[in-house]
Amino acid sequence: MHKIxxxxxxxxxxxVPTTLIxxxxxxxxxxxxxxxxDEYLTxxxxxxxEPIAIVxxxxxxxxxxxxxxxxxxxxxxNHSDIVKNITIxxxxxxxxxxxxxxxxxxxxxxxxxxxxxxxxxxEVVPNYLIFRTPIYDDIRQQSxxxxxxxxxxxxxxxxxxxxxxxxxxxxxxxxxxxxxxxxLISAIFAFRLIKNVTRPVTSMVQAVDRIREGKLESRVSxxxxxxxxxxxxxxxAMAQSLGDYHDEMQRSVDQATVDLRESxxxxxxxxxxxxIAKRKAQEAxxxxxxxxxxxxxxxxxxxxxxxxxxxxxxxxxxGDTQRDYLQTIERSAxxxxxxxxxxxxxxxxxxxxxxxxxxxxxLRESxxxxxTLLAPSAHKKNIELSLRIAPQVPDSLIGxxxxxxxxxxxxANNAIKFTDKGAVCIDVDIEHQQDNKASFKVxxxxxxxxxxxxxxxxxxxxxxxADKSVTxxxxxxxxxxxxxxxxxxxxxxxxxxxxxxxxxxxxxFTFKCEINPVILAHALPVEALAxxxxxxxxxxxxxxxxxxxxxxxxxxxxxxxxxxxxxTTELEQNQHYDFALISHDVTPAALPExxxxxxxxxxxxxxxxxxxxxxxxxxxxxxxxxxxxSCLSKPITPSRxxxxxxxxxxxxxxxxxxxxxxxxxxxxxxxxxxxxNLKLIHALLAEQVQEIHTACNGQEAVNLCQSEKFALxxxxxxxxxxxxxxxxxxxxxxxFNDETPIIAVTAHALSGEKEKLMVEGFSSYMTKxxxxxxxxxxxxxxxxxxxxxxxxxxxxxxxxxSPTVIDAASFTLPxxxxxxxxxxxxxxxxxxxxxxKDMLSGLVNSLPETKSLINEAIVCQDIEQxxxxxxxxxxxxxxTGVPALGKITHQIETMxxxxxxxxxxxxxxxxxxxxxxNVLDEAPKVLEEVEELSSQS
Numbered sequence: 001m002h003k004i005x006x007x008x009x010x011x012x013x014x015x016v017p018t019t020l021i022x023x024x025x026x027x028x029x030x031x032x033x034x035x036x037x038d039e040y041l042t043x044x045x046x047x048x049x050e051p052i053a054i055v056x057x058x059x060x061x062x063x064x065x066x067x068x069x070x071x072x073x074x075x076x077x078n079h080s081d082i083v084k085n086i087t088i089x090x091x092x093x094x095x096x097x098x099x100x101x102x103x104x105x106x107x108x109x110x111x112x113x114x115x116x117x118x119x120x121x122x123e124v125v126p127n128y129l130i131f132r133t134p135i136y137d138d139i140r141q142q143s144x145x146x147x148x149x150x151x152x153x154x155x156x157x158x159x160x161x162x163x164x165x166x167x168x169x170x171x172x173x174x175x176x177x178x179x180x181x182x183x184l185i186s187a188i189f190a191f192r193l194i195k196n197v198t199r200p201v202t203s204m205v206q207a208v209d210r211i212r213e214g215k216l217e218s219r220v221s222x223x224x225x226x227x228x229x230x231x232x233x234x235x236x237a238m239a240q241s242l243g244d245y246h247d248e249m250q251r252s253v254d255q256a257t258v259d260l261r262e263s264x265x266x267x268x269x270x271x272x273x274x275x276i277a278k279r280k281a282q283e284a285x286x287x288x289x290x291x292x293x294x295x296x297x298x299x300x301x302x303x304x305x306x307x308x309x310x311x312x313x314x315x316x317x318x319g320d321t322q323r324d325y326l327q328t329i330e331r332s333a334x335x336x337x338x339x340x341x342x343x344x345x346x347x348x349x350x351x352x353x354x355x356x357x358x359x360x361x362x363l364r365e366s367x368x369x370x371x372t373l374l375a376p377s378a379h380k381k382n383i384e385l386s387l388r389i390a391p392q393v394p395d396s397l398i399g400x401x402x403x404x405x406x407x408x409x410x411x412a413n414n415a416i417k418f419t420d421k422g423a424v425c426i427d428v429d430i431e432h433q434q435d436n437k438a439s440f441k442v443x444x445x446x447x448x449x450x451x452x453x454x455x456x457x458x459x460x461x462x463x464x465x466a467d468k469s470v471t472x473x474x475x476x477x478x479x480x481x482x483x484x485x486x487x488x489x490x491x492x493x494x495x496x497x498x499x500x501x502x503x504x505x506x507x508x509f510t511f512k513c514e515i516n517p518v519i520l521a522h523a524l525p526v527e528a529l530a531x532x533x534x535x536x537x538x539x540x541x542x543x544x545x546x547x548x549x550x551x552x553x554x555x556x557x558x559x560x561x562x563x564x565x566x567x568t569t570e571l572e573q574n575q576h577y578d579f580a581l582i583s584h585d586v587t588p589a590a591l592p593e594x595x596x597x598x599x600x601x602x603x604x605x606x607x608x609x610x611x612x613x614x615x616x617x618x619x620x621x622x623x624x625x626x627x628x629x630s631c632l633s634k635p636i637t638p639s640r641x642x643x644x645x646x647x648x649x650x651x652x653x654x655x656x657x658x659x660x661x662x663x664x665x666x667x668x669x670x671x672x673x674x675x676x677n678l679k680l681i682h683a684l685l686a687e688q689v690q691e692i693h694t695a696c697n698g699q700e701a702v703n704l705c706q707s708e709k710f711a712l713x714x715x716x717x718x719x720x721x722x723x724x725x726x727x728x729x730x731x732x733x734x735x736f737n738d739e740t741p742i743i744a745v746t747a748h749a750l751s752g753e754k755e756k757l758m759v760e761g762f763s764s765y766m767t768k769x770x771x772x773x774x775x776x777x778x779x780x781x782x783x784x785x786x787x788x789x790x791x792x793x794x795x796x797x798x799x800x801x802s803p804t805v806i807d808a809a810s811f812t813l814p815x816x817x818x819x820x821x822x823x824x825x826x827x828x829x830x831x832x833x834x835x836x837k838d839m840l841s842g843l844v845n846s847l848p849e850t851k852s853l854i855n856e857a858i859v860c861q862d863i864e865q866x867x868x869x870x871x872x873x874x875x876x877x878x879x880t881g882v883p884a885l886g887k888i889t890h891q892i893e894t895m896x897x898x899x900x901x902x903x904x905x906x907x908x909x910x911x912x913x914x915x916x917x918n919v920l921d922e923a924p925k926v927l928e929e930v931e932e933l934s935s936q937s
Contacts, residue, residue, distance in 0.1 A: 131159060132155070363396075385424050386636075412424060425542040426442065441509075533559070541562065579609065667710050668711060674876055699721045742763055843919075858909065
């Protein structure tokens with residue numbers, strides 16, 4: 001916005017008002033003079049016309065033109081400055097006499113339609129005024145009060161306006177000149193004022209601006225008058241004060257700077273000391289974590305031996321006291337092993353080394369396995385343990401089943417531990433599902449002792465207990481909930497609880513998993529149960545609802561009953577049921593009632609199935625001997641229930657499923673530098689696809705891809721000649737397999753490595769050992785099955801989901817060793833005995849040379865060679881049952897990739913060579929036992 005300056009204000013307040021006042025006054029007087037001149041002219045014209053009109057009555061009556069001519073001639077001469085012509089007209093508008101015969105009498109005559117005016121009237125024409133005055137005979141008028149009806153004629157005078165207009169214009173010019181003169185005088189005084197006032201003020205403003213910019217030496221000079229001089233002195237005094245203040249402030253700033261510099265030096269010294277203390281604390285924390293991990297590992301190895309040999313001794317003939325002592329040893333060792341496992345998990349989580357797996361699994365089967373482990377603890381306290389999985393929860397998932405089971409077991413174990421009577425109920429539901437991702441919620445509710453508000457505040461603290469007294473009743477490390485919380489967070493979930501003292505607790509945890517499009521679980525053969533009726537008695541509401549959901553999903557007609565009175569009433573109605581499922585207490589006092597109930601039920605059904613809180617074989621035999629068809633240990637699971645209701649359809653459930661003869665008509669390439677690994681992946685792929693090609697390094701894979709088109713490529717990462725990443729880029733750029741999905745396969749997976757490989761261009765990622773379910777899922781997801789014919793595709797999918805079976809139970813070794821796990825070897829080779837034996841033999845035969853080469857590389861400090869040899873051995877251990885050797889090899893490879901030196905890994909290498917020796921010592925006996933079993937089968 002434009003600001004008006006002081007100079008502008010002076011001009012506005014001096015010249016403008018003066019000019020406006022002058023214009024007002026001049027205009028007023030000019031207007032008055034203008035009107036006065038017009039009135040003067042009118043009066044003179046009337047003073048000429050009206051006397052002549054009075055005098056001219058007789059001459060007009062008598063027609064005496066000479067008298068009137070002399071009269072108007074005299075008047076014309078006397079007023080010739082303004083009169084142009086005087087003419088007398090008769091009543092019939094004819095010229096009677098005129099003073100100027102050459103004048104324009106037509107201008108003076110009335111128009112034919114105009115009447116003679118009754119009084120003097122004026123008409124304005126250009127440059128002239130025409131005055132017309134009527135001539136009446138007043139003497140002869142009969143009634144002086146009557147309006148004159150007939151005029152004798154009228155006098156017309158032509159008045160010249162030029163002189164009057166000139167005088168009017170002159171008056172206006174004079175007034176305007178006076179106004180201009182006044183304005184000029186006002187302007188002179190205004191500019192004089194501007195010179196004496198505004199210029200000093202402007203100089204003061206400029207001086208103030210310079211002072212504001214920091215030029216404190218600026219001063220206003222010159223001798224001023226009046227208040228301006230006071231203002232000048234004030235500004236100069238202010239500038240002086242500001243200069244003094246600035247100098248004082250600068251001295252203070254200099255002093256403060258010196259003080260601050262000294263303080264910063266002190267802070268820097270303190271920061272260095274704090275950094276040293278922080279590093280010491282971090283080093284101490286690292287040493288603590290490493291100590292916990294190492295001690296946990298060192299303790300677990302002998303404990304496994306103690307537990308294993310204790311179990312072996314328990315199988316021999318023993319006295320009662322000896323058996324009791326050994327069972328006590330086993331329980332104590334198991335408790336100690338659980339504590340060590342908790343400490344190891346806590347140290348891994350604390351160090352950020354816990355890896356959440358992404359492998360296919362079946363949710364219901366995993367949860368049922370957890371309940372099977374928890375059941376004995378619940379039976380011992382006669383606690384009702386039940387599981388209900390919502391029908392809409394998907395079963396085939398991709399995630400870390402072991403960690404999910406670990407959290408559930410921790411929460412359920414706590415619930416059982418702190419519950420003396422009542423029930424522990426587990427509910428599983430789906431919270432949210434979007435595309436192929438889903439969030440699940442597991443709730444564990446108990447009727448135990450609960451917690452007060454103070455205990456709830458510390459429940460998730462490490463090594464914390466709700467009861468911290470010396471005489472506390474419940475054991476444990478206080479790590480279970482902490483580990484569960486961190487595991488839930490690692491799986492993108494959370495954990496929480498609601499508890500009231502003496503009212504029980506409800507713990508819940510959530511986790512996220514990917515929904516597997518490949519159906520892993522095989523449907524139970526329960527088609528024959530459809531439309532069958534079953535009488536179901538269960539006093540506990542949650543168990544009754546959970547089992548009723550299972551039976552209803554099998555399309556059975558369920559009659560759920562919650563009390564003995566209702567059961568008795570139902571049985572008295574003489575209705576027959578195909579099955580009866582009865583849950584009853586099996587305490588000694590309740591057994592007679594249960595036996596009587598079985599006898600009563602035999603009249604209403606042919607098959608009676610009991611569900612009891614006991615896994616005692618002798619008790620089950622007693623109840624079956626009293627008329628029960630079967631006896632199930634709680635909690636009831638779908639597989640157990642189906643096996644009891646339809647035993648004829650479950651005779652071969654112990655057999656191991658394998659894929660049938662028909663395979664997918666696709667061509668697959670497998671690339672790996674380890675012969676054993678290549679042999680195994682070839683065997684696993686041979687069960688599912690028709691044509692497999694193999695390559696020992698990246699260059700061979702590129703050569704094959706230049707001449708063959710593959711549906712899928714499995715690529716190892718670390719290989720000689722050409723590594724997997726280089727091979728991938730070459731295949732994508734130089735072959736016609738540029739659109740072929742390439743799956744990275746590696747024995748080692750550091751944090752962030754998967755994302756790095758995906759950025760490099762790999763379609764997916766698999767870790768060794770390759771899981772058959774994961775392999776099947778990968779083929780299903782990345783193979784373009786739309787290229788197959790509809791019939792072939794349907795059959796192929798059916799083959800993937802509907803396997804045949806072979807019996808592998810006979811190849812389970814009766815012996816147990818610390819270094820070799822034959823059952824694990826079978827699992828990792830898809831229950832192929834010959835392949836497992838060959839791979840174990842190949843590993844054992846290569847170990848002496850591998851050990852020698854690694855020793856030489858360590859002596860020469862050749863980290864690259866050690867890394868190569870360890871990586872190759874790690875891949876071989878992934879497919880053989882040597883868990884201890886595989887674990888330490890994996891650990892050494894991780895540390896090498898993290899940049900640790902060989903000298904820092906001396907303890908790990910000492911343990912590594914010890915495990916190699918253990919495998920070499922135990923392998924001959926294991927292989928001999930395998931040979932014997934193979935020959936017997």
